[in-house]
Amino acid sequence: MDPDRPAAATGSGTPPAPSAAAAVAALAALAVSTFCYVTSESLPIGLLAPIAADLEVSLPQVGLLVSGYGLTVAVVSVPLTQATRRVPRRLLLSGVLALFAAATLVSALAASYPVLLAARLVSALTHGVFWSVVAVTAAGLFAPRLRGRVVSVVFAGSSLAGVLGVPAGTWLGQQAGWRAAFVALSVLVVAMLAVFASTMPSGPAGVGHAARGRAPDVRRYVLLLVATALMITGVFTAYTYTTDFLTSVPGFPASAISALLLVNGVAGVVGVAVAGAATERSPRWALLAAAGTMAAAQLGLYALGESRPAAVALLALSSFSIGLLAAALQVRVLDVAPGSADLASAGTSSAFNLGIGLGALLGGLLLPALGVRSTALVGGLLVAAALAVLLTEPLLAPARPTGPAGTGSARRG
Structure with a gap:
């Protein structure tokens, strides 16, 4: 075999x-x-x-x-x-x-x-x-x-x-x-x-090792949904207005934006590549690393964004984190899905897209009131809140006992 x-x-x-x-x-x-x-x-x-x-x-x-x-x-x-x-x-x-x-x-x-x-x-x-x-x-x-x-x-x-x-x-x-x-x-x-x-082989739906969570847990899944909505709202509060930030805060010329966005895109691809090995070791720690790095990058942009080298490095770090987050989030969903993995993935997709819409709306409200620099601050604080939610998981949803085969027991919360 x-x-x-x-x-x-x-x-x-x-x-x-x-x-x-x-x-x-x-x-x-x-x-x-x-x-x-x-x-x-x-x-x-x-x-x-x-x-x-x-x-x-x-x-x-x-x-x-x-x-x-x-x-x-x-x-x-x-x-x-x-x-x-x-x-x-x-x-x-x-x-x-x-x-x-x-x-x-x-x-x-x-x-x-x-x-x-x-x-x-x-x-x-x-x-x-x-x-x-x-x-x-x-x-x-x-x-x-x-x-x-x-x-x-x-x-x-x-x-x-x-x-x-x-x-x-x-x-x-x-x-x-x-x-x-x-x-x-x-x-x-x-x-x-x-x-x-x-x-693609034919066959019925809902079968195979990926059809259900490896360690189903309703509380962990709900925490994941909350953290996803907070994180993506924070990311897109700032990301939606990246171009305005680059031209207004560090003062890059408009002609440099395409190259800067290309650098960010490449950093995101690298993040996805790293996610493969990181999520196989520990999806939860990969997700925590993505959230922590992203919060640091956003808050760093607020504090150090006037420096062009710092702005480029921190934007690339943020894009790297987004790439890592996407894969780590999905693998984590496949671990803790409380029922059908398809429905659990649908729930996180909804939370993700809700975060995109809310982030763009929040950033649009901040822009005229407090300026584009505030989008990085508020975005970073929201991602930090998501990280705090993820860190509470062992307290709110204690680890499940492991059976002889290395799989979680059937305990429900």
């Missing part, structure tokens, strides 16, 4: 383990699909002016294509995942990716703003389902001991979206029109759909 893959299942109705090549191909398709989703979510940001001019709408209306998308994901993730929990993963994700490709193509062909907005909301519906099951599906393709590395590969796609996807889509939209960027994205999704559908 290949030690890098789960043993072939013996239970009735449980799918056999895929071949090593098929598992790797399916994982790659899922990772590229996360790249497509994150690129799609943020793509209108880089194409605000062309879309607004073509459809004769205001810039805030185009901005709604992003904020409305995120809010939709936050609202629908849990109910849609609950409604589709019995659908086999290959069928579910193939259908979701097909609908995503179609909605993206409709976005490219939209002759009016209402049609474009409707297509974006359909994409968001598929996003809510995809993001809830992608890590669980990917982890189930490989042996449990590789869970950290597998999840980090999946989330490498989302990190690369910020480094390559959105800039490339923005460039293509500027050169060939904004519609071309959505067409190209749709073609890439169809290609990944073909790879995934031909390599």
Whole structure:
């Protein structure tokens, strides 16, 4: 038996383990699909002016294509995942990716703003389902001991979206029109759909080692949700206004912003790469390290942001922490999920997207009242509060006794 893959299942109705090549191909398709989703979510940001001019709408209306998308994901993730929990993963994700490709193509062909907005909301519906099951599906393709590395590969796609996807889509939209960027994205999704559908094994949903938490615990999961909402709110309170911060506080010229954002993107990819090994050793400590580093980076930006070298280093550290956080959070969810891992992932996805929306709103309120520098301070304090919540876990949710096989007992809290 290949030690890098789960043993072939013996239970009735449980799918056999895929071949090593098929598992790797399916994982790659899922990772590229996360790249497509994150690129799609943020793509209108880089194409605000062309879309607004073509459809004769205001810039805030185009901005709604992003904020409305995120809010939709936050609202629908849990109910849609609950409604589709019995659908086999290959069928579910193939259908979701097909609908995503179609909605993206409709976005490219939209002759009016209402049609474009409707297509974006359909994409968001598929996003809510995809993001809830992608890590669980990917982890189930490989042996449990590789869970950290597998999840980090999946989330490498989302990190690369910020480094390559959105800039490339923005460039293509500027050169060939904004519609071309959505067409190209749709073609890439169809290609990944073909790879995934031909390599993912068939079988019922809710089976395999990744379908349930390794040490289910309701209290630990609730703490994780609270910490996630606080952390992401803090991150996006500052991150949403990074460009304004860089030009106002350390005084970088506008021409330097693209290079600085590229550095931040690379740092995020490095964070995801480090997450693979770190989460295999201890998902909880990897999550604590991400939160602590992020809080230090945000508060450091408030205190030292006027120094250009310090600003660059601290922004890169913050991006590194975000990359580490994404994988560590998901692996931790797979550990403590109190029931279905898919539903637990849907809950954290909702908390994540809620934090994005609240952070952008809070930063927007702080900006005119206290200036852009205050976004780093408030953001850092919120992340520090999330770290405090995570540190209370041993007190509020004591460690579960370990059984002979090294798994948690069935004790409930």
